[in-house]
Amino acid sequence: MTYIVTLTSVQMAKNEDDWLITQRFTKGLPTGLDTSESGTRLALLVCDNRSHPSNSGRREFSEHGRFVTWIGSVQRFNTVGPVDSSITIEPMRRCPKPVPLDGSDGILASLSSTHRAHVERALTGSAGHIGRRTWQALHEAILRYSPELAPYIEWLFANLNPVVFDEEDPADKAWQEQRDAAQLLTRVTDFPHSALSAWRRPASRDAPYLAGLVPEPVENSLIDHDVRVGLGGDGPRFDDWLGLGDARCDIHVLEDTDGRRLEVVNVNATPVESRLGTDMIYYHHPTHSFVLVQYKRLGSRDKEYRVNKQLLDQMDRLESVSKLSSDSVHPHEWRLSRDACFLKFAHWRDRATTNSELAPGMYIPLSYARILLNDDCTRGSRGGRLFSYKRVERYLVGSDFAELVKLGLVGTVGTSVEQLRDFSLERAREGYSVVLGVETSEETPRERATRVRQRSAKKRPKVVSYSPSAPQRQASDAPDF
Structure with missing residues (x-):
């Protein structure tokens, strides 16, 4: 799975200073959301700036819309009580520049209607996820807009997929x-x-x-x-x-x-x-x-x-x-x-x-x-x-x-x-x-x-x-x- 976590601009501003130091964020998941460890196990953090654009404190968010602002790897799946669960995103890095999702310049516009619908579903509420094919399409769109994110994703994948050593070699x-x-x-x-x-x-x-x-x-x-x-x-x-x-x-x-x-x-x-x-x-x-x-x-x-x-x-x-x-x-x-x-x-x-x-x-x-x-x-x-x-x-x-x-x-x-x-x-x-x-x-x-x-x-x-x-x-x- 590739997870998408959505926060308001106020929530984002409240957490960013801590994230720069700890590189860690634990997020509760909606009841019933699949937490299997398949797929990329990446997490995209999206700032929803549509309601309070003036509260974000970052000039990149002067316009309304949603932006991918952080990217990280899901290292742990946590059980909270008999039903609830959460994910721990660690390490995580701030994107060199926010990647817009909405509007004519937003990357959602470049996706097919099927993949766009899957992303929109994941954006509904505070957390969701998308499958491998939709991630591949979204990944290509992100790199077209922001090629400098490629080494960030490469580094996160290397952290997520450790090499299995041969004890006889x-x-x-x-x-x-x-x-x-x-x-x-x-x-x-x-x-x-x-x-x-x-x-x-x-x-x-x-x-x-x-x-x-x-x-x-x-x-x-x-x-x-x-x-x-x-x-x-x-x-x-x-x-x-x-x-x-x-x-x-x-x-x-x-x-x-x-x-x-x-x-x-x-x-x-x-x-x-x-x-x-x-x-x-x-x-x-x-x-x-x-x-x-x-x-x-x-x-x-x-x-x-x-x-x-x-x-x-x-x-x-x-x-x-x-x-x-x-x-x-x-x-x-x-x-x-x-x-x-x-x-x-x-x-x-x-x-x-x-x-x-x-x-x-x-x-x-x-x-x-x-x-x-x-x-x-x-x-x-x-x-x-x-x-x-x-x-x-x-x-x-x-x-x-x-x-x-x-x-x-x-x-x-x-x-x-x-x-x-x-x-x-x-x-x-x-x-x-x-x-x-x-x-x-x-x-x-x-x-x-x-x-x-x-x-x-x-x-x-x-x-x-x-x-x-x-x-x-x-x-x-x-x-x-």
């Missing part, structure tokens, strides 16, 4: 881990998950996950004015890595209007068949601290990981990271332990999941992993060592880990950017896929803690997302749907 397994690492970075930094989730397989099997990222539509005015002014026009810190001769590097940047920036660097330096796994490295520049998560895959059937010499050697090398850390001097430098490296024993469900969903798994600090390996709880029936949910009684999950990192309770102390660069490249050249996130801001430790504890999404600043190495594609480059 080394490239798919590597991309699956790198995607999880990228999404973990959005958790520890509180940036929108959708910014790194729209994805299609890259042409090269050796390419990093970010090479397949479908660019998020961004209004240039947001980048050029709102963000650049706040950051003083600083460029990405790792853009010189784009020219590395022995490694494939892709970079994506998220910036908000409060001056915070997350630069995500994804590096592969070896062929996928010889990869050792994936490292997620997060560096918080204001406190000169980083944490590392190394991915290990639990068996798909028994959800067990059999310890081998390779893992033990890798743990030895990771323990040397503690030597990069200085002693704590200031209150914000205190850590729960000297552990800066964690093992994530992850498993992926046997079904398609959303691109922004984290893989379930156990986050285990390196020192704790050592204790577990010296305890009978991990000893198998044949004397080998095993990590599994049944054998490890205590572990962190994704939300636990993210909270500790956000509050600065784990990580190195006094680590320089130069040390981070050297260490990250070394890991890539050793055979790991590296997903590096560098957060910069002017926040004090107290301001950081206050932001982390502030749960209201409505008070968050606007965020833009872009790849400095890959400018926005033109509408003519986008595929047809």
Whole structure:
């Protein structure tokens, strides 16, 4: 189904400021409306400006009529009581310009009488839907009027239709881990998950996950004015890595209007068949601290990981990271332990999941992993060592880990950017896929803690997302749907 939600100009004006931040809207549906998950699962938000045109506050609505003003994807269908239901539209984006439905210039006039009748039926009341054929006709009419909407629709479709990974394919397994690492970075930094989730397989099997990222539509005015002014026009810190001769590097940047920036660097330096796994490295520049998560895959059937010499050697090398850390001097430098490296024993469900969903798994600090390996709880029936949910009684999950990192309770102390660069490249050249996130801001430790504890999404600043190495594609480059 393609849903059409109709609001008055007053309702639209009341919600738009919140939508720019939260990118989310939950709308109740009329009783009996079909909520099957078939079709496009897109949602068009229409502003009905026929009754109160003067109340909209936007000069585009100076005339009477109905306009498509926002477009989004229906991620969830919710049941409210025994009969009523609703849909959650997330993410959603404002159209570059309102698309008129009515009048001689309106796109309804270009539809056949049958398709026009279906759209009008969906416009009756506060919410309705149209079928695939009517959507195809409406889609063509929308793009004729507003070709710049093509990348918006492409991006939403990529979010709605996640790639199903082949657990037997080394490239798919590597991309699956790198995607999880990228999404973990959005958790520890509180940036929108959708910014790194729209994805299609890259042409090269050796390419990093970010090479397949479908660019998020961004209004240039947001980048050029709102963000650049706040950051003083600083460029990405790792853009010189784009020219590395022995490694494939892709970079994506998220910036908000409060001056915070997350630069995500994804590096592969070896062929996928010889990869050792994936490292997620997060560096918080204001406190000169980083944490590392190394991915290990639990068996798909028994959800067990059999310890081998390779893992033990890798743990030895990771323990040397503690030597990069200085002693704590200031209150914000205190850590729960000297552990800066964690093992994530992850498993992926046997079904398609959303691109922004984290893989379930156990986050285990390196020192704790050592204790577990010296305890009978991990000893198998044949004397080998095993990590599994049944054998490890205590572990962190994704939300636990993210909270500790956000509050600065784990990580190195006094680590320089130069040390981070050297260490990250070394890991890539050793055979790991590296997903590096560098957060910069002017926040004090107290301001950081206050932001982390502030749960209201409505008070968050606007965020833009872009790849400095890959400018926005033109509408003519986008595929047809």
